[in-house]
Amino acid sequence: MAIKLDDKKAIVAEVQEAAKGALSAVVADARGVTVGKITALRKQAREAGVWVKVVRNTLARRAVDGTEFECLKEVFVGPTLVAFSKEHPGAAARIFKDFAKENKNFELKGAAFNGTTVNIDVLASLPTYDEAIARLMSTMKEAAAGKLVRTIAAVRDQKQEQAA
Structure with a gap:
C-alpha cells in the first residue's frame, strides 16, 4: 500500500524522536509470527519502557x-521491526531474545x-x-564483613601474643 509523503515524513520523524532518547536499539524480522503474539510483544515492551514499531527499510534508514x-x-x-530501549540498554534485547526462543519464525x-x-x-x-545496584551492595557488604573478620582475628592474635 502506498504511503503519502506527509505520512512518510511523520514516520521518519517519529522514529528519529524515539532514537534520540534511546539507549540501545534492536532490529528483528517478524515474518510468520501471528498478530496476537506481536501485540503481546508490544505490550510487554511498552511495560519495560521499550518503543517498538514496524518500519519500512528506506524510512528506517x-x-x-x-x-x-x-x-x-x-x-x-x-x-x-525496530525497538528502542528508553530506560535500560538491555531491555529490548532481553525481550526480543526471550520472544525469539518461543517463536522460531522471529x-x-x-x-x-x-x-x-x-x-x-x-x-x-x-x-x-x-x-547492578544489588550486585554492588552485596560486593560492598561482603568486603566489609571480610574486613571485620580479619580485624577481629588480628586483635585475637595480638592478645594471644601478649598473653604468651
Missing part, C-alpha cells in the same frame, strides 16, 4: 541518519549500543539498574 544507530543501516532488509537481525553494533546476547545479559 532515513530515520537513523545522524543518530548513534546509523550503524544498523545494513540490517534494514526485509520486514523490519529472527533477530542486529543490535546497537553507544554507536556500535553489538551482539544481542551481550546486550541482553546486561544487568538492569536495580540488579
Whole structure:
C-alpha cells in the first residue's frame, strides 16, 4: 500500500524522536509470527519502557541518519521491526531474545549500543539498574564483613601474643 509523503515524513520523524532518547536499539524480522503474539510483544515492551514499531527499510534508514544507530543501516532488509530501549540498554534485547526462543519464525537481525553494533546476547545479559545496584551492595557488604573478620582475628592474635 502506498504511503503519502506527509505520512512518510511523520514516520521518519517519529522514529528519529524515539532514537534520540534511546539507549540501545534492536532490529528483528517478524515474518510468520501471528498478530496476537506481536501485540503481546508490544505490550510487554511498552511495560519495560521499550518503543517498538514496524518500519519500512528506506524510512528506517532515513530515520537513523545522524543518530548513534546509523550503524544498523545494513540490517534494514526485509520486514523490519525496530525497538528502542528508553530506560535500560538491555531491555529490548532481553525481550526480543526471550520472544525469539518461543517463536522460531522471529529472527533477530542486529543490535546497537553507544554507536556500535553489538551482539544481542551481550546486550541482553546486561544487568538492569536495580540488579547492578544489588550486585554492588552485596560486593560492598561482603568486603566489609571480610574486613571485620580479619580485624577481629588480628586483635585475637595480638592478645594471644601478649598473653604468651
